[in-house]
Structure formats: C-alpha cells, structure tokens
Amino acid sequence: MAFDSFTDFVSMGGYGLYVWLSFFLSFVVLAGVALETLLAKRQLVKKSKQLQQRQQRLARRKASRAAVGDGNESKT
Amino acid sequence: MWRWLHPYAKPEATYNLLQKLLPWFVALTLVTLVTGVVWGLAFAPGDYQQGDSYRIIFLHVPAAIFSMGAYMGMAIMGAVALIWQIKTAEWSIPAIAPVGAALTIVALLTGAIWGKPMWGTWWVWDARLTSELILLFLYVGVMALYFAFDDARTGAKAAAILSLVGVINLPIIHFSVEWWNTLHQGATITKFERPSIATSMLIPLLICLTGFAFLTVSLVMMRLKNEILRQELHRPWAQQKLEQD
Numbered sequence: 121m122a123f124d125s126f127t128d129f130v131s132m133g134g135y136g137l138y139v140w141l142s143f144f145l146s147f148v149v150l151a152g153v154a155l156e157t158l159l160a161k162r163q164l165v166k167k168s169k170q171l172q173q174r175q176q177r178l179a180r181r182k183a184s185r186a187a188v189g190d191g192n193e194s195k196t
Numbered sequence: 197m198w199r200w201l202h203p204y205a206k207p208e209a210t211y212n213l214l215q216k217l218l219p220w221f222v223a224l225t226l227v228t229l230v231t232g233v234v235w236g237l238a239f240a241p242g243d244y245q246q247g248d249s250y251r252i253i254f255l256h257v258p259a260a261i262f263s264m265g266a267y268m269g270m271a272i273m274g275a276v277a278l279i280w281q282i283k284t285a286e287w288s289i290p291a292i293a294p295v296g297a298a299l300t301i302v303a304l305l306t307g308a309i310w311g312k313p314m315w316g317t318w319w320v321w322d323a324r325l326t327s328e329l330i331l332l333f334l335y336v337g338v339m340a341l342y343f344a345f346d347d348a349r350t351g352a353k354a355a356a357i358l359s360l361v362g363v364i365n366l367p368i369i370h371f372s373v374e375w376w377n378t379l380h381q382g383a384t385i386t387k388f389e390r391p392s393i394a395t396s397m398l399i400p401l402l403i404c405l406t407g408f409a410f411l412t413v414s415l416v417m418m419r420l421k422n423e424i425l426r427q428e429l430h431r432p433w434a435q436q437k438l439e440q441d
Binding site: 121122123129132133134135138139141142143145146149150152153154156157158160161164165167168169171172 | 233237238239240241242247248249251252255256259294295298299301302305306309310312313411415418419421422425426429430434435438439441
C-alpha cells in the first residue's frame with residue numbers, strides 16, 4: 121500500500137481532484153460505449169420482432185386470399 | 197494453410213464464433229482491468245517528481261496506445277474489405293470506429309486533466325496533442341462516411357478508403373514527441389531500449405495495458421455482433437438469434 125490512511129488515498133497527495141476526475145470520466149466514456157452497445161442490441165430485438173410480425177401478417181393475408189379465391193390478388 | 201479462415205466470410209459463422217468467445221474476453225477484461233487499476237491507484241509507489249498525479253498514466257497510456265491500435269485494426273479491416281470484398285470486414289469498420297473514438301476521448305481527457313497540474317494548462321497545440329485530436333476526427337469521419345450512403349456497401353467502401361488514408365496519422369502521433377520537442381514527454385515503454393519507468397510502476401501499467409487490450413477487443417466484438425445482426429435482420433438465422441436473448 122502506497123498510502124498510510126484512506127484520507128491519504130483520497131487526497132492523492134493533493135492531486136485527488138485530478139486523479140479521481142480522470143478515472144471517473146474515463147469510466148463514464150467507456151461504460152457509455154458498452155451501455156450504448158447493449159441498448160442497440162435491445163433495439164435490434166424489437167425491430168426483429170416487428171419484422172417477423174409483418175412477415176406473418178403478409179403470409180396470412182396471402183393465404184386467406186388464396187383460400188377465398190375471389191381473384192382479388194390479380195385486381196390489386 | 198489459410199483454409200480454416202474461409203467459413204468466417206459467412207456472417208453467421210463469424211457471429212457464432214464471437215458469441216462463443218465474448219464471455220471469456222469480458223471476464224478477462226474485468227479481471228485485468230480491476231487488478232491493474234487497483235494496483236496502480238493504491239499499491240504502486242508515488243513518483244519522485246509528479247507525486248500521485250502520475251497515477252493518471254495507468255489510464256492515459258493504455259487508452260492512447262489502443263486508440264492507435266484500434267485504428268490500425270480498422271485500417272487492416274478496411275484493406276481486407278476493399279481487396280477481398282468480405283462483408284464481415286466491412287461491418288467491423290463501424291464496430292471498431294466508436295470504440296477507437298472513445299479511447300481517443302479518454303486519452304485526450306486524461307491527458308488534459310494530467311496536464312493541468314503538471315504543465316499548468318489543460319491544452320496546448322503541441323504536436324502530440326494535435327495529432328491525437330486529428331485521430332478523433334478521423335474516427336468521426338469514418339463513422340460519418342460509413343452511414344452517409346443509401347447503399348451500405350458504397351458507404352463501407354468510402355469509410356475503408358478514409359481509414360486507409362488516415363493511417364498516415366499513426367506514425368505522426370507516435371514520432372511527434374521526437375520530431376517536435378515541445379511539451380509532451382517522450383515515450384515511456386513503447387521504445388526498443390529498456391523502459392524508462394521503475395519496475396514497480398511498469399508491472400501495474402502492463403496489467404492496465406492488457407486490460408485495455410481486452411476491453412477494446414470485447415467492445416469491438418459486442419458491436420460487431422450487433423452490426424452483423426443489423427445487416428442480416430431479414431434472414432431467419434438472425435431473427436432466431438435475437439429471439440433467444
């Protein structure tokens with residue numbers, strides 16, 4: 121241990137503000153990147169669900185039209 | 197000899213590999229980074245000239261080194277993307293650029309905060325500081341170009357070219373402290389002779405360097421996974437993967 125007490129450790133020989141500020145800001149920036157990446161992943165999960173629902177809706181519509189067979193599919 | 201590499205041109209294969217490796221890299225990041233930071237902050241001795249303010253080195257130097265290392269990796273991926281047209285290489289460009297930019301910001305911020313008590317100023321237009329700031333702009337430019345085109349592959353090509361052109365900045369950053377001898381001090385460990393730092397400070401610094409290496413790789417892996425899924429979102433395999441989490 122390079123320090124005699126916890127207060128010594130916090131004060132960093134008078135440079136406490138600079139040392140702790142630099143460690144704090146570095147943490148914020150790097151954790152920010154990690155957090156943004158995790159949020160982007162969540163967004164992708166949501167988007168994928170929407171995409172799948174749309175694909176299913178389209179498939180259902182196609183199927184019901186084919187079952188009725190009223191020629192609607194050629195009109196549109 | 198390089199045959200084993202071929203399947204990884206397929207995005208799904210790369211994704212599966214990343215998924216398998218990522219937990220290990222995250223674990224290694226946490227272990228090394230916590231060890232290095234605690235050692236550097238609490239156990240390494242104070243500096244005879246700079247007192248305890250020098251402890252900023254344990255963030256500043258690793259962040260600066262890997263801000264350049266990440267750029268080199270991005271440029272290599274850019275070359276691979278341009279030469280062999282491999283999609284995963286293209287997608288790794290937007291995965292690396294934000295991580296590199298964050299590391300550059302950390303290097304600049306910690307440098308400024310360290311500069312205030314030691315140099316008496318937050319910022320000077322010294323060659324090292326200026327070239328590192330240009331590195332940040334290069335990262336931002338690469339990201340902007342990548343997303344600036346309606347056709348994703350055109351954007352990737354443009355970003356790859358800019359990343360290759362920007363490589364010229366790396367030797368400028370590295371040698372700036374020798375070519376223009378202004379305020380920033382010379383290299384401490386990145387030179388071929390014996391490091392000019394005491395072993396009791398060098399060991400925690402090397403651990404922090406390893407930690408930042410793992411952190412950089414982990415973040416890039418996370419972002420590359422996202423980018424692969426984003427590009428393959430219309431494919432069933434990607435939708436299945438996203439359902440699992």
